[in-house]
Amino acid sequence: MCTRLPSPFLLLLLLGLSGAASAQERPDGDALFRQLDGELPTPGPTRAASGAPGHRYWQQQVDYRIEASLDEEKHRITGRERIDYRNNSPDVLRYLWVQLDQNTEAKDSELLRIRTTDPVGEENEKSYRELGYEVFRQSFAGGYQIRSVTTASQPPQPLSHTIRGTMLRVDLPQPLQPGGRFSFAIAWSYAIRDISVHSTRTGYELLEQDPKNAIYTIAHWYPRLAAYSERHGWHVHNYVGEEFSLEFGDFVVRLDAPVDVVVAATGELQNAAEVLSPAQRARLAQARAAKEPVFVITPAEAKAAEEAAAKGRPEGRRTWEFHAKNVRDFAWAASRKYAWDAMGVPVGERTVMAMSYYPNEAEPLWSKYSTHAVAHTLEGYGRYLEYPYPVALSCNGGVGGMEHPMISFQRARPEPDGTYSERRKYGLISVIIHEVGHNWFPMIVNNDERRWRWMDEGFNSFVQQVTEGYWEKEYPSRNSARRERILDYMKSSRDQPIMTNTSLLREGGNNAYSKVTLALTVLREAVLGRETFDFAFREYCRRWAFKRPYPGDFFRTMEDASGQDLDWFFRGWFFTADHVDLAITGVRQLELDTRDPEIEKPRAKAREDKRPRRLRELRNAAQPKRVDRHPSLRDYYDEFDEFAVTPTDRKDYQKLLEGLKPHERRLLKLQQRIYVVDFENVGGLP
Template identity: 35%
Template structure:
């Protein structure tokens, strides 16, 4: 240690006591805005770096289904065999399945929690499952014990499914009335040439057993969507001979259900960048194009590594298709089916073009589309997504049709590839998808992309009835759902990419998140941890305040004055809102030159006001916070400084 004289020591002690004397009055800071807002520590299942831990597991559900569509009685009947693999460390004496057609009964929780004046999630009440011949097997033991409660079914085994790879099978028969109004997710539509059947949530589906909740068994009410196990599907749909059936996955028996003429047209479409007509408007009722002229046909589909399937069936379809080019060099098929009422070059005649553009964009920018076919179906449904297949409004045209097609196909990335829990965290699929839709629409270039017009939404941000992103979708006021599930989280990612992290750091992290959690079940903390670790930034101040609160952004310029020595000038900025942000400013000088100055978010750890010296010989003409208008600043009247007041301060 260096030697200190007595005089120096005396001065040091005097200064120390002076400091201690002044410290009796604590100075407030904003550190609480920067502290961790939730427990994001790691464990053997989920690492603190936002990747699956060394002991991460998830169970698997493989399905074999044979179903028959009766277009006279409007019923669907079938038999299902579920092969379940228990990769968890726990023995399972039972499993839970979802019976979501039970939502369409007069005593369902979903119906009884629907307001008298209705909402988007109206549904028929003359449906519901009839289940028979249930058998649950583990090894040689068989059980038929089960319990149905609303939209859930608990199936018990005579002997538990063993942990760490034990298997079981569950088989049963089912039948139900197909609703006309299926909560804007599925149902029936009558058009001149027949009925369109849009079939979703159409078979008993396995609930997720995970390391967070155990069994995830929230009832199907309406706004909350889905959380399902991944597996392989082998399914057959028997329909009237004159129907065209499209479904998730790949049609594997084309020769049995399609005439040679239709097969030739499909082969042409698989090689074409332009849309090829498979069945034209004047051919809808041409029996010679069908594989047979009476009875029924059974359409056989397979899909690997998916958590769901949907299908559509009708004799009223126009059908067209084209090739999708994937970045790996692989070609897959885009196809659309729609009635003649939806036809036209300003309407569904462009659906396949839109589908191809959407899938190619997301595949090149984020992660390659993993399935062999992408299908767009016109139906009496505003817009609803299932793996590899959409239902979109049959009256949609132009920008509206592009928007809904692009949005529903975007859902193949969230939550079909990245399998988040939609029923709890709508923002992890709707918000993320809204974000990637913005760039897809910009890339397409024909229609406006508006997510960046954040200041158009400040009325909602200031509303006293606003709710947080973390509000469960089934609890959220439906007037707020569009913001809490879609726009606010989408804007959050937009701010991360365009304002906080920049394109390269954000893209590295976001692509890594998708790749890391593809076909797995991430939780919110996995997303937060992963983005921080790959981007190399502690973002607790942002994630906590934006995703888990109702606070707002309000940055302000409080003053600009000359420095005392006459060189340069001092800008004083303030954080008048609850969400701290870096302060990006455009300074324009009297000589019309300009520069961008960015003050880091850490200035707000010390308080709500900060002064910065701009060391320059130039005089400022104007200063503007957030010149690209990315932030939804709730009071942008204080975001700029006019030159007239400079020498008056």
């Protein structure tokens, strides 16, 4: 029966977590809500049970002094670096491992040996892109040429070393004791890949309309020390295209380039007086206090450099020097085609320079949006952790979107006539927010990307979504557009737990980006609430800034700082491939029994009158009855009306009221609807 009452509300009575209706057997409620003690590493001196770094936490430090030269004719980089390694571990080290990431471009690289091609179906077709890549790789002489590995002392002494794929082992003359330091030097060179032919994360681009003036976006370019940690020792997985786990250190880098080429890089420019004109230096100073981006190098100046080079490249070279402190990597971009704009962004008591570098082919899209998007990222992500570096750069080039400390690469440009679609506009803004946002994850909160991709891509995509919400009302976030796709993915057989190692992911985009974004959104909006979530996530960022967190450190910190048991949430979302699918199996309305006979007996009579009669009852009603033929058989009960209100009923009701407390009497007059919803947990996520 459905009775109309004012002030309706819905009461959900959760009647338990049932088994699955799907083919996969789901765990029972006890398993879903079991603590994560067995899944997380045991706390110890380096990592506390609270999720914070332990009182004996340590990590290595590596400082670099690099001098490199760009050969624009041969598209080649030649360099020499001094590496100062500090052993902060309690272990004695007999050798050091160095990453040679450019060796993925060698013809005998492991990446090529394990790489699969595009599927060739019944049509026996193959994409031009895939075919072009394979033809290109046959002729490209990539990989490092290591010219020497020596001590840094004078005179330098050769060091015994061994190269295995993308890893170089340097054998130490003496074991390196805890707290000890060792300095050595590597001289090297390599050919830069043409990413106009095949897209990659680093290389040079030649535009069709200007095939003589390259745009260089250079990363993974110098031999880098591998990470060494208390959990994994040396991180020696060969580089086959994933991302990295690196150590923090200080960089002094001198980049030698043709005299008319503009260089952007990680760190602060040290010799502006040597590489910029007086007018350009004045504009750079003006930009620091500007409310809108100011051109340091104007599009007209960039165009003039292109046209002059077309007539004959000027002779001479100049060196750009950059210093960067407490970063885990260094990258740079260079081109004579670059215009450069900048504006200062207040960050705490400091001013951070947000800057963009781009060719005229990127106009008017880039001058309108790029630097503003950089500044917006500093503000948005700064709600969780203040940006610690002096500059943040967005550079246009052939790389579709890649992040490095203080500098990022983006490819999006308008049409040749300068027009652009709404998708291109917001795509550029979003990719800049995403790539600049990677300064927080993993460049500052230095997780191991090689093992746990979700800890940088997932966290970054989530904070990107939060930051986009501050750009404008109803910002068309791609994360929102992906929601239906990720829900379909989570219900499919392709789904994997978020806690799947990076190298085993079948669909990195869905699993490491979108699924984590959805999980953290649910945690923030539906489980903890924004204030509690933001406090806990801010604490995680604070604890692990410039350190190397692992998944357990995140899970434990979020519980510790939120004050809530979240093991059930992390187990379901991160350790299983379950999904949200609650089947409603029934809805029932309950009616309050007021105990008032003047109300309840008429209700009961109305229900009885409306009760459907069984066929047997209907047929029996017409049959002759014995009591009709023998009236003497009738007594009180034949005449009794069970729905009539009697004096006894009224007396009993008054006695009941007298025995109730005031709040109990008010409950008897409750004017609300009460429902029971029966459900079955088909998807498995609680």
